Amino acid sequence: MFRRLLYLIQDFFGISPREARGAFLLIIISFIALWTPTLFRHGVLPFLAESPQVVHPVTLDSVAATLEATSAGPDEPLEAVGPRSPATAARPVRLFVFNPNTASPEQLQELGVPAFLAKRIDNYRRKGGTFRRKQDLRRIYDFPDDLYQRLEPYIQLDAPLPTGTSETTAAIPERKAPTTLPAEIKASTRPVVVPFDINTVDTAQLIRLRGIGSTLSLRIVRFRDALGGFHSTEQYSEIFGLDSLALSELHRYARVQSGVQKLNINTATAEELNRHPYLRNRRQNEVIIRYREQHGPYQTPEDLKKIKVLDEKTINKIAPYLAF
Known part of the structure; x- marks a missing residue:
């Protein structure tokens, strides 16, 4: 199971087995880091809340002395002093229409938003x-769903201004900047895509194709480099994640105009064979090397058919990338 996961990571990212093991370890660490706060909040904190806590008498005396020093003045007895801080007093909840982009932290707390969340919202707006x-x-971290359901009918946002206008110009209709461009201007600003060599193209050129973004373009380049280059346009369908639009764009503009980088089957090590996308089976590659050591160098791709672990489909796929 673990080895199959490594093969999937290698095929998805187009990386070597060693890099795949590192990526798998990084995924595990990220998963643990992502779920640790949730597990701590729902698993550890309730247990701590239910467990009895023993407070030392000296600690109680120091807390009482601190409260007396901060609450009562020099001539005012402690018993006559009530709660002065609004943070310690329970705020009455009152629902009213508000704009989360302009409401103050005090107004948010009046709506029933906890103080720490109100401060978090204010910091989000300041940034x-x-x-x-x-x-x-x-999107505010740890915002309760039940609180959002209660506040949602009272949220009122300002209508977004048209593109190219400001608050001062929005009140003058005759001076509004046009929100759309004429069709002929749009056509002139669209980048022109011309046919290119798939074995030398970079990600910037691939992003210009419809249906291909930064993630797919990087995946195409990595798969190409792991192969040693494409020898046929039929190999485009082997790239993981390409939909029909992206595939049609590649067939339309991507040409195979340069040769591929070949792997010498008679000198390659097991690690070098493992890095090729068509030779991911480590045990199979060890058999290839042992057969070469026992029977001498391979002369043609037909010699690989003598190895029982290789089927004809695999041999036909790898043959354009082998040197003898």
């Missing part, structure tokens, strides 16, 4: 964050 939709409020 340039904006709530464009009501659902964006849920």
